[in-house]
Amino acid sequence: MRMKSVKWSLMLGVVAGLVSCGIDVPKETQSSFETMTVKKSDIELPYKFSARMKGQNDVTVTPQVSGQLTRICVTEGQQVKKGQTLFVIDSRNAQLELEAAQANLQAALAQENSAKLEYESNKNLFDKKIVSSYMLTNSENAYKQAQAAVSQARAAVNRAKVSLGFCTITASVPGVIGEIPVRTGDQVTPATQLTMLSGNTTMYAEFSVTESIVESMVKEGMTANDMEKYIANLPDVTFVMKNGTEYPHKGRVVSLTGVVNSETGSLTSKVSFPNPDGHLYSGIQGTIVMPFAEKSVIVVPQYAVVRLQDKSQVFKVKADSTATAVEVTTSDTGNGKEFIVTSGLKEGDRIVTTGANNVTEGQKVLFPKAETTK
Numbered sequence: 550m551r552m553k554s555v556k557w558s559l560m561l562g563v564v565a566g567l568v569s570c571g572i573d574v575p576k577e578t579q580s581s582f583e584t585m586t587v588k589k590s591d592i593e594l595p596y597k598f599s600a601r602m603k604g605q606n607d608v609t610v611t612p613q614v615s616g617q618l619t620r621i622c623v624t625e626g627q628q629v630k631k632g633q634t635l636f637v638i639d640s641r642n643a644q645l646e647l648e649a650a651q652a653n654l655q656a657a658l659a660q661e662n663s664a665k666l667e668y669e670s671n672k673n674l675f676d677k678k679i680v681s682s683y684m685l686t687n688s689e690n691a692y693k694q695a696q697a698a699v700s701q702a703r704a705a706v707n708r709a710k711v712s713l714g715f716c717t718i719t720a721s722v723p724g725v726i727g728e729i730p731v732r733t734g735d736q737v738t739p740a741t742q743l744t745m746l747s748g749n750t751t752m753y754a755e756f757s758v759t760e761s762i763v764e765s766m767v768k769e770g771m772t773a774n775d776m777e778k779y780i781a782n783l784p785d786v787t788f789v790m791k792n793g794t795e796y797p798h799k800g801r802v803v804s805l806t807g808v809v810n811s812e813t814g815s816l817t818s819k820v821s822f823p824n825p826d827g828h829l830y831s832g833i834q835g836t837i838v839m840p841f842a843e844k845s846v847i848v849v850p851q852y853a854v855v856r857l858q859d860k861s862q863v864f865k866v867k868a869d870s871t872a873t874a875v876e877v878t879t880s881d882t883g884n885g886k887e888f889i890v891t892s893g894l895k896e897g898d899r900i901v902t903t904g905a906n907n908v909t910e911g912q913k914v915l916f917p918k919a920e921t922t923k
Contacts, residue, residue: 582914583903584866585853587894589845595838595883600756600788600820602833606722606748612638613715615738618731625729628827629720629746636743640716647709654702657695664688664695722748725830747831754788754800754820756837780805786820787838798823802839847890853902854879854888863894864901864908870915872901872908 620637623629671688674680727745731737785799800822820837822829854861854877861879864872877893894900901908908914 579913579916581916582872582901582905582908584899584915585849585902587847587849587890587896587898587900589847589896592843592846592848592882592887592889593840594843595840597883598756598758598837598839600754600835600837602788602822602829602831602835603753603755604724604747604749604831605751605753605821606724607831608721608724608746608748610635610718610743610746611739611741612636612718612737612743613739614638614643614712616640616642616716616736618733618735618737621729621731621733623726623729623744625726625744627726629724629726631720631723633720634717635720635726635746636718638716638718638737640713643709643713643716647706647713650702650705650709654699654706657699657702661692661695661699664692668692718743720746722746723750724748725827727831745831749824749827749829749831752822752824752829752831753803754822754835754837756818756820758805758816758818776805784840786840788820788822788835789838790833790835796822796829796835798825800837843889847894847896848882848887849890849894849900850902851886851888853900853905855905863890864905864914865894866899866901866914870913871911872914874910875900 616638618636619639622634622636629635668685668688668691671680671685675682675685724747727747729744731741731743735741737743780802783802783805785801788796788800790796800820802818803821804819805816820839849863853863855863855874860876862874862876865875867873875893878891879888880891882889901914
């Protein structure tokens with residue numbers, strides 16, 4: 550203890566000597582905290598929604614006739630054109646049915662020809678008053694029945710041709726082949742799903758939007774025409790895949806409203822994305838980033854807001870340069886840097902920014918700059 554006292558005495562003596570010799574001793578200066586004056590501005594908020602991709606024309610491929618699958622002409626993930634052959638079903642039975650229908654048609658045509666000759670003969674004889682009207686009427690009815698039989702036989706031929714055509718299953722839209730759960734030799738029926746064909750030249754990202762968000766974006770009382778114009782003027786949106794990769798082509802909102810899901814209170818909306826390179830597939834999940842502009846709002850840096858349990862506060866600088874805590878309510882901008890202050894501050898207020906976490910109630914935070922002498 551004695552040694553410490555001696556040391557302090559020596560130090561004080563040195564300082565006193567310096568002062569007496571006219572040497573300036575550095576003065577302790579206090580620096581001001583960084584502050585900002587609150588003002589209103591416009592900001593763009595990125596609204597984010599979980600989304601799943603779906604082809605514009607996703608088609609479930611099923612056979613329209615029963616039979617044995619003799620050929621699978623495509624592979625999973627293959628890009629196909631409209632009209633391209635996908636599957637072939639054994640057509641022998643269909644071919645036999647067509648031949649039988651064609652034979653029945655020939656027989657019906659022959660019967661029609663005979664009935665026609667009979668009718669025309671009786672008509673000629675009736676005109677000569679050789680046969681009665683009863684015989685003429687019977688021959689006329691027989692001819693009409695023969696004509697009807699020909700129509701039925703011709704329809705049967707057409708039906709058989711269609712059935713034969715159904716044995717070759719083609720792509721109804723251009724797209725990508727999904728999973729193929731069947732194999733060559735399987736017996737298939739119209740209830741068998743052969744694959745899913747995703748028409749992927751244009752893709753839809755489907756996502757759910759809560760009613761509250763829709764209400765904040767869409768004005769009450771909008772007509773259908775107003776809604777179409779509103780959607781047309783919405784900015785382009787971005788699709789971010791699960792690995793964080795941003796899809797290079799921008800999308801357009803095609804629907805923003807629909808039927809509210811009574812269980813979730815949300816609406817299913819769609820964004821259309823071009824897919825010229827076929828990089829998007831049905832079922833891909835990711836995030837839709839939709840920018841919306843907020844007009845005339847108070848925006849402050851996140852580090853200016855101090856969190857205390859469930860409350861948020863900022864330190865407002867009073868006229869005497871001291872700080873006082875003000876409770877505020879905020880909403881996230883989604884950019885990781887700023888908050889929108891929805892209550893607690895007004896334009897023109899001055900607040901502490903950098904170092905707000907170190908400020909205490911009533912602490913002086915602004916100090917005049919030291920004057921420099923020339």
